[in-house]
Amino acid sequence: MKPIIQAEDLSKQYQIGAREEGYSTLRENIVGAVKAPLKRLRRGERSADELIWALKEVSFKVEPGEVVGIIGRNGAGKSTLLKILSRITKPTTGGVDLYGRVGSLLEVGTGFHPELTGRENIYLNGAILGMKRAEIERNFDDIVAFAEVEKFLDTPVKRFSSGMYVRLAFAVAAHLEPEVLIVDEVLAVGDANFQKKCLGKMGEVAKEGRTVLFVSHNMIAVKSLCGRAMLLEGGRLTHEGSVDEVVDVYLTAGTDMAKTGIIPDDAPRLGTREAKFRAVQLTDVAGRIVSQLYLGQPFRVELTFDVLKEISGAVFEVDIATLDGAPVTFTSSLDGGNPPVRLPKGRHTITLEIDVVLMPRQYTFLVALGHLDGTTIDWIERVLDFTVLRVAQSGDDSYRWTSVRGYVRPRARWHAPGLFPTALVTNAETIPEDVTVGGNGSGVY
Amino acid sequence: MLEPAITTLSSLAEPHHLSPSLPDEPLVRIRPGKSWAVVDFRELWAYRELFYFLVWRDLKVRYKQTVLGVAWAIIQPLFTMLIFTLFFGRLAGVPSDDVPYPVFVYAGLLLWTFFANAVTTSGNSLVGNANLLSKVYFPRLFIPSAAVGAGLVDLAIAFVILVGLMIYYSVVVTWGILMLPVLVLLTTLLAVGVGTWLSALNVKYRDIRFALPFLIQIWMFVSPIIYPPSFVPEKWRWLLALNPLTGIIDSFRVSLFSHREFNWGMLAISTVITLALLAYSAYAFWRMEENFADIV
Missing domain, CATH: 2.70.50.60 (abc- transporter (atp binding component) like domain)
Known part of the structure; x- marks a missing residue:
């Protein structure tokens, strides 16, 4: 099948110096120009160190209707890749051909203005995300219903609770109707209920046959949404394949x-x-x-x-x-x-x-x-x-269940006269069991 | 090279009719380097609704949480006019080409206030919208030019006072008034030119933020706002004419008051300089814009 996204040999180089300093002032530039030849002499080879490849020779294809997860550690190049695909920044080498309209959601609520009302922000944010006015009007009621902010439509969003703000922002974005949707980590916000709703909405989008690229650190979300995944490590695309395989590689392969x-x-x-x-x-x-x-x-x-x-x-x-x-x-x-x-x-x-x-x-x-x-x-x-x-260490305390829920195991003792064997300890002289375990600490490993 | 094929773009807008077959040619090609076109007019046209919303946002936001609201559009030039009339018109006795000084200076201030505000907001616009630049794609040129667009509405409001003053001083309007829209357009183009260029420089050199108010202040005194061009000695007048605002403001007054003939030569110089500045600023913007998202 013909790909809807075709990326060939994408690389992006950043100058670390430029990134750290951010902008410069004219004076620095003038002084810099005078000093530059000297500086280069003194630094010698080191100037190459200041350039880093945020993305290096990444090639891939995405077919229409696929939902692809992009995973990797912080700094692996995920955001850079999304920025290139969204045309926010240009690659240093390589290129991408896009055969469909792309809508990207790199942040929830981009362009929201705190002084404007909910209603006004729906229009503004919709337009910024690339929706036509007619499209916004057609989806307006759905957006409001999805965000559950009917009562506050004419309130400036600066008076919104953070939950309401995020809901409204996601609702606008969720009603984007491009052929390719690029989503970056937006599920990291909002309460659990709303996250569920967002995931549901994203699932719907995928079912409609649209192509989705999804970046997240939430492996559960990636697994439930995506069919395929790509793993970025140090700017390179190192693994690509079914989502279960790639997530597995990501989780187990430590450095x-x-x-x-x-x-x-x-x-x-x-x-x-x-x-x-x-x-x-x-x-x-x-x-x-x-x-x-x-x-x-x-x-x-x-x-x-x-x-x-x-x-x-x-x-x-x-x-x-x-x-x-x-x-x-x-x-x-x-x-x-x-x-x-x-x-x-x-x-x-x-x-x-x-x-x-x-x-x-x-x-x-x-x-x-x-x-x-x-x-x-x-x-x-x-x-x-x-x-x-x-x-x-003592067999009785082993974990006996198939699923592991949560991260912390409480030290609980169950008491009921006549039902459980141990009686409620009220005597301070009784030594709790765990101290003995920690104390001898010489178990066989 | 970015080549959004706009015709295809709009025809694919309906999601419910997603065609299973993809276009043969990519809608967008993302390549290193700059686009071949300095200004991609087709793309600007495709995104025109966003431009409208950006102007609308600037307008909506400008007077939120102000007590006097839109009245500020009038207060600024009106009070400046009163003070200037007192100090320059009365005390210093600056001439005004036989037009009553208040209406003379107000006409100048009207255009100047628009220009100064437009250049200032436009110059700071890219930095002020850093978040947009780094999170979403659209023609970057819209940000500084939308800031100018919003200022036009203030100009229209402040114009009402001018009409009042002209009636009060019984100024007779002639056919020359037809030049008015052309002159406002020229001022707008000049503001877009200067504002766009400064906004791009501001992304890289934050000095601009500090230099801007200073620049505006100086520019005001070298423009014939509180005085007519004839106030400047003959041999220096060519220098004054190099300031594109000179021809524009002078013609603006002629078109309103018809107190003498248009100085076409001076207006021609202003027009040429304005267009040259606009072209240069589009070029400078194009050269810098690909790095905006990385350094802003």
Whole structure:
């Protein structure tokens, strides 16, 4: 079948310098022009480092009526690809041929004006998204009904609750009628009910035979909507195929870093880099390195880092997230009333003990170091993956159900006189079971 | 190279008649580099409804949450006129070509206020709509020109006062009045030219934001608004004529008051400079626009 989208060898290069500085001032440019030859001499080879490929040699075809998911980590090039397809930015090399009218929704409520009323914004936003006036008028009642804002049509949207605002914005976009719909992560907003409704609407759009490109970090949504998926890694299209296969590759294939916890210098980091994380290790309470935990087993996290410049007040943070990026919980070094710490230059290792009972799943750590004022010094996501097993150290506590719901397992005790074997403990001398487990900590792994 | 085939675009607008067969030629080709056409008029035409909505938005928003609302369109030139009449007309005794000074200066201010506001809002428009630029595609040229379009409505409102003043001073209108729309069009083109160019520069160099008010202030004094061109010594008058507003404002007054003949030579210079500026600014805009989304 003939493709409706045909992308050939798409690449996009950005200048990091230009991106960080954003705009320049005339004076800088004049001074820059004078200094440029000198600068080039001094920098030598390094100037090439300032160019990064956000997208590199990406080719693909999409057939009419397909619903394709585009997945990948932050910075993998998903947004750049969508921006090129939406004609917001031009590729550096390669090209795309589009054989249908494209409507793109890169953000909910683009062009909404807070001072205008709901009614006015429907028209304005519709026109901005590429709808004809007649099209907007024809769909007006549907949009209002979908957004459930009938009563507030003549209220400026700045007085809307954020929920209403998002509903209205999505409703307008949902009634776009292009042959190709490009959607970026719009389901990340709104409450669960509304998300469901949006997913339903997107499903309908797909059923009408329209082509949809859908970017999301929500793998459940991707799986339920899309038939095919493409995985972007570091700007390259690395996997393409049925949605189940590709999502599986995305979720399981961690980087070497995620497997070993050894952090290369060029790992994707954010922050001022006055200090750099070098390794993150998961150990049991006896200090042995592990990659899997028994259900309910307490564990330690060891952070190794180099301080390149003395830091006066530092705060550490360790987050636990699922592999598809949903945050589960986090702890900060300020927890428990600790003050920010002074970090002298050199290599340090710190250990923290975490006691949280996680449901049996795969998880990953995110580590961050910052100043007390919130400036990030170093920040790395998916730094080390680990698995929580269904088996507990004492067999009775193992997880016995087929489906795993949620992330945290409560320590619950069920009591009823005569029905459950244990009686309600009111005596403070009784030692709870879990302390014994954590205390001996010398189970066989 | 972007080539939206507009004919196909509108014929495919109905979703319920999605034809299973795709067009043989792509509707859009996305390629590196700039489009071959500096201004793609077919595309502008295809998106004309959006232009209308952008003007409409600027108008709607402008006087929201103001107490006096649309009256501001009148207050600005009216009060400036009163103050100028007092200081320049009465105290300084600036001549006004035998036309009563208040109506003389108001006519100049009417056009000037439109021009100054249009250039200022237009110059800041791209930066002010950064969000739109980075999230959705449409002809970028619409943003600075829609800002000028909204100013035309203010001009029309302020014009009512001019009519009142002319009746009060019993100014007799002649056929020359027919030149009025042409002159307003020229001013609009000039504002689009200057505003568009500045708006594109502003994306890259935020200096423009600071330079703009200063530029506008100076421009006002080198334009014959508070004085007639004859106020300037003969040997410097050619320099004044290089300012495209000179011929336009002077002809604007002649067309209203018919106090003398049109100075066609001066108007011709203004027209040529205006069109040249417009062409240059379209070219400069075209050169810069592909990077807007990346740097704004």
